[in-house]
Amino acid sequence: MTRSKPSHAEHAEQLLGAALPFLLGAGIFAVAFAHVLELALWAGQPRWAALIVASTGEAMAIAAGLKIRALRRRRAALGAPIAVLICALVWSGACNLATSLIPRDGTGQLTGDPGLWPPVVAVWVVIAFALVLSLEMLNDRSAAQAQNAPVVDKTTEPAHELVAEPTPASADPAPDSADTGPLAPVARIPRAATPAPRRRADRAPLRRTGTKKARLLALAAQVAPDDPRRPSALAADLAAQVGMTPNTARRILAAARRSTTPAGADTKEALSA
Known part of the structure; x- marks a missing residue:
């Protein structure tokens, strides 16, 4: 039975269904990037450093997502990349929440005392680097385990059990003395x-x-x-x-x-x- 080709409408629906998650993710990342950048500037970071801090959450989330897909194909444990993804989401969510709670001046800029945000922003870059580096180390360790794993020869056929065939009984009638x-x-x-x-x-x-x-x-x-x-x-x-x-x-x-x-x-x- 031949499978009918999808129509133009079905093909467009499939493309739209595949593109919507990426468009939604790009929009969320853009909003989170703007809020983290604003918070990093308010915490006293220079603009180039604030740009790097703002991009750490999105970069960590993308790296963790790719690692989860790779480990799922190998049926390996997903604990480490899921932990990195959660840390990225928590960081982005905390920065977005803070920018909505911190008071602003007449021009819309954050005002007030930054408090503990300057050391938190400064150390977050190191934490993000350590988490992404752990993913790369996990990749190297998984590749080494895959190379050292014994190779199973699937071409070897199982030994066939020899079964003795039953000897057919003689079909001749028994001799009759009569x-x-x-x-x-x-x-x-x-x-x-x-x-x-x-x-x-x-x-x-x-x-x-x-x-x-x-x-x-x-x-x-x-x-x-x-x-x-x-x-x-x-x-x-x-x-x-x-x-x-x-x-x-x-x-x-x-x-x-x-x-x-x-x-x-x-x-x-x-x-x-």
Whole structure:
């Protein structure tokens, strides 16, 4: 099933949904930058230093966000970058709150005694540098752990367990003492020495339905009366065609001949065999 391409309206909605968070974040950063800059100037910092102080919160937040994305891809712990992000947000929020509470003069500039703000602003730059540096050290340590981690060979296939196949039970019926006829004793023919069955074209077509005994009797009925083979050889040939042992085939054929021939003829046939 092919996936339909998004329409122009859907594409515009996706772009707008991806751009809005960035635009909102840029606006919030701009407002926070202006308030921190104003507070740093009020605390006695020169303008170039106040610009650096005002940019520390935004820089820390961006660095922490990138580190969180990188660690999440590696499924590593996120405690350190989240702590740095919280510190940046607390600093920015405190500066914004202070500028809204400090009184202003007629021109809109902050007035009054700065109090503890000059040492706080001065030491904050060092704290921000230490927090960002800790993120870089965490990155180096994570890369070293990844290099020292053992490599797992995923191409190695698991060993297959060898299971012995069950030996199929013999499908030949158990010998019946009642089917034993007056046949001459014949040496048992090994299964490997059993003659190959005739080709299908050499014999009449036979549907492989019913039991082995029924197929054996059906094949025996198709044998010509003047067939030169001895009864033991004929039984061996027919047994190979139906998947039966020669001895069982001879007993079945002998029982069939006794049921269809007179007793005297059966005795002569047995003596001739």
